[in-house]
Amino acid sequence: ALSCGMTAADLAATLEKLKESSKSIGAHKRRQLYWDAYTKLASKANNLADGTYAFLKYSADVNADSPEGVVEVVELTKRQRGLVSGGSVDVMGPKFKPPEDPSSKTVLYAWSEEGKAQAAWDDLMHGEPVIYITPESVWVGTRHKRALCKNVGSPLKTAKDVEKFVGELKPDAPLKSVSFVGNDPPTVNDYNVVLAGAFKLDAPLPESVGHVNTTSVTEIYDYFTERKNGNLIVEANRMISSMLADIGKGLTPLIYASSTKEAAVAYKSALMKRVFVHESMGKFIKVATADGSVELNVIRGSDESKFGLFGEYGKIVFECFYRVDLATMGA
Incomplete structure (x- = not known):
């Protein structure tokens, strides 16, 4: 309460x-x-x-x-x-x-x-905020808190109008912080901007801007979390592709995938920089969340057909701070 x-x-x-x-x-x-x-x-x-x-x-x-x-x-x-x-x-x-x-x-x-x-x-x-634009206003918010940033002004009628408008959204100008931890206004990224409500545009939106035909905060945030999850899957697959390219070149690994044993060794040795892990690995997630020393990205969902390489390689991929052979450390 x-x-x-x-x-x-x-x-x-x-x-x-x-x-x-x-x-x-x-x-x-x-x-x-x-x-x-x-x-x-x-x-x-x-x-x-x-x-x-x-x-x-x-x-x-x-x-x-x-x-x-x-x-x-x-x-x-x-x-x-x-x-x-x-x-x-x-x-x-x-x-x-x-x-x-x-x-x-x-x-x-x-x-x-x-x-x-x-x-x-x-x-x-700790909720990550979404930036959502209704026909009237720009908001920054999570599921349970939000801040009004500015009025839209002239109606957004074309995809180029939207791109220009989004390009002008900056931290503190006008994007506000809703963080309970410190002043942390969001920065526009590949998945956190959403048009919310009825818009009639002349062309499809770029992938970096989503659209959900509702102004329900709960539905907007659900849609945002789906977009974020999709972005995490793309990034995890990009890391695995980079790992496979390094293996093909015979390089000492910077990125590892599929092995929870390797992940445990890297984590305990303070070598792990960031990790993408499926929500099913609750024990590891709990430890990493409490410790806070690793950039933790949790991928959700049960439809493995959407996971690509991430699903094929054990639903875990992590990057070390530098190239290291974990096999020499007991992995």
Whole structure:
């Protein structure tokens, strides 16, 4: 849950109301879990200072017979609070007002469905933004937050109009940062610009600009993640082609593919620069994400016909910092 400026009493009352609504949940174990969550969240809320901007994170082992969780309070930094309270960034999610003051400007966002709470946290804290252009406006956003950058002005009627318009989009001019970590406005790349909504153009768009006929933020972001995934597959295949060319020349490898043993050796030896790996390799992804020392690119999907060389070579390819024979290191 994300509390945006509520008094302690209002926050606790809002959470208590959510607890009461959880009585309608059908499954006993699930109902018990929600009851425990909202009870502990409301209790923690009573101890917060009025006007606090903070995440309240409840976590529990859902596989336990009688799950009991713990609550962690993560207060927003000065930057995060400024983004949310100043109106420069819109947060999007299930929104609740104090039950005794429905006209209040303060609000609680609460994500409670299994899997969605963690996904919302990851999105708010680390989500990569998409740049999307509606017929009226330019936005930068993730699934759960967005910022209005500028109005489009004159309608975009031709593919060349779009190319010219996109070419003028620069970080901070006008593209805004929605990052909760630091000021990090996006830069236009091969996959992160999308036209969203109804456009009638005279010619097809370049591959670097996508189009989805909706202004639903969720659908726009789903489309963006598909474009990003396709781009990652292209880059992974490009790396494997480079590896095969080096093998043909008899060169000491810079790029390796297919072997998780080689990947483990390179990773533990701090030789791995970047890696493209399929989402099925969860253990490696978890370790690499927590460590943060490697550029990690996770490729998703189950349709291997779209993977090309990446699928043929074990769904993992990585680049080292320099040419090295990992076989001499136990791989």
